[in-house]
Amino acid sequence: MSLIVKDLHAGIEGTEIVRGLSLEVPKGEVHAIMGPNGSGKSTLSKVIAGHEDYVVTSGSVTLDGVNLLELAVDERARAGVFLAFQYPADVPGVSNANFIRAALQARMPKGEELDAVAYYKELYARMDQLGMDRKFTARSVNEGFSGGEKKRNEILQMMMLDPKYCVLDETDSGLDIDALKVVAEGVNSMRSPERGFLIITHYQRLLDYIQPDHVHVLAGGKIVRSGGKELALELEERGYDFLKEEHLTTA
């Protein structure tokens, strides 16, 4: 049981950005993808989630054997993939509580209603865990939230929706160290043999708090190196410049 990306080629507006990317994230493992700007990190996350602006020209993405590329965005999410956004959208006038509730309701069999009492109990417990004030239940989704509040809100949704595979797109960007720790603890609490993580990041910093099982380096739209968590430290020390020497990229 894995999230498998095989020889993926994808791009936007006729420009190929991901060029033959292959990756397997088995359940129970945390994989980190690191890479310089423009290497295709965000494109990969958008393609997995199904953003319509990104066109897949060849290759496949499967989730426990299900071909994700044949599913609509919402179907992919219900199949068990969760994308924590780098820049989560504001949804004016829709309260956080109603938003998450609608997402959970969409996962219920037709005709069944979500148990509201149990829902709020769970929601409050998770918010407490993330140090989120109760006022965030009634506030409009992400509207007027600080960068850190938005990222916590992403992790809150991730916890509530209980996905099989979590893709975190630059979740550490714009976070101070305290928020980073809270977010990392949230992710760590969700680690389980039943769940896989793909953590996309530019910096090694987040990986101090979320220990990856594997680290991959993305450059020019494909994985150019894979290794253990020590690879992240090496990148931190040497920067991405070594890529230019070792792998001539077109990124």
Place this chain on the structure above:
Amino acid sequence: MTAILEQMSILERKPESLAGVPEWFSESRAEGWRQFLELPMPARKNEKWRFASLGNLQFEGVMVPPEAKGEGHYGAKGLEVRAARFGFVNDTLVESESHVPEGVICMPLRQALEEHSELVREHFMRQETTLGSAKFSALHRANVSTGMFIHVPAGVVVEDPIEVFHWLEGENVVAFPHTLVVVGENAKVSVVDYFQSDSKVKGSWAIAVNDLAAAEGAQLTYLALQDLCEEARMIQVNNTVVGKDATAKAFILNAGASWARQESLSRLAGTGSHSDMLSVSIGREGQEYDQRTFQHHASPHSYSDLLYKNTLYDKSRTVFSGVILVDKEAHYTDAYQTCRNLMMSGEAEANSMPGLEINADQVKCSHGSTSSSIADGELFYLEARGIPPREARQLIAQGFSVEVISRLGNEALEALVLSFASREFDRLVGMGN
């Protein structure tokens, strides 16, 4: 136009006289009829009817129906906690329930004409209709036979809302709902007018007038929930006068009718007066909402804030024309006006005409109008959480309206409006939007 006029019953037939009303009221009706005959029908070249679909002014065969019989059968349940509840079917009183505080007059206009004739006379249709529908105000004045008279004496607070149901029944009928609310110094009241109908009201009309007056320090909240069946049409003329340090909040919901035109004038008559003008319209199919507003700042340190939001599906259409006028005495005025359209279909149409005339100093004014569709990024975000596209669009559209609804600042009233809006959005999802 003359040829058509001759076929329009209500427009050519002098209203029958009413028995048992004060002489001044009979004279007022006769004067209304004279004015009606004198005033011209709206024409395309008239600026106040710019962009209007004048073809909607169809009155062929439209008549004042005979008195309705039996009990009211309203579409809305209304509020659980209320100070009073009155129901009219085609202007015939069918239900009354009232437990307002002592001293408050809350009764059908007809009864008030008997018991409080001079008080009614003092306030009845004292505001000139200036935003285009003077002819229809005159028609209303000529025909009005009842309605609600609500008078709250100084210092009295009516905690729970007063509800008035106006139900339209039958084809080619016309009703003239009238709501007159007078709030004394430091008094407080909220009133909800419901305009609804059964589904067989082809060609029928509601021509309503609402006059609202808030004296010094008073707090007045007024809601008009327009939820007529799609075959009915409506004109509503709403005049509000806000006294010194008084607050008036007026909210209009458009969820029904094939065509509805609302003219709302708020006159900030006293220093420190405050007026909120709010509206939510949800249009679908060929529905059209035509709204004309006027924020008249006649005193210094007055504040008005208008927020109208329209969500337009299918081939629905809106016209918004808003004017802010600041008199030369009205220094330190704050006046804001915003009209936003959420376009849910490429075929929907929104027309906006904001206007501003400032004659005073130290004034803060802004007006703006926008039309946009749901941002792709927003929709993607909801879908990426597993919410199907239709539900996602519905949530976003409803959220768009919520910003206005939440400005009511009253939980029960917000929930009431939201129940109408949600029902409408649910229906739209069911229709495949």
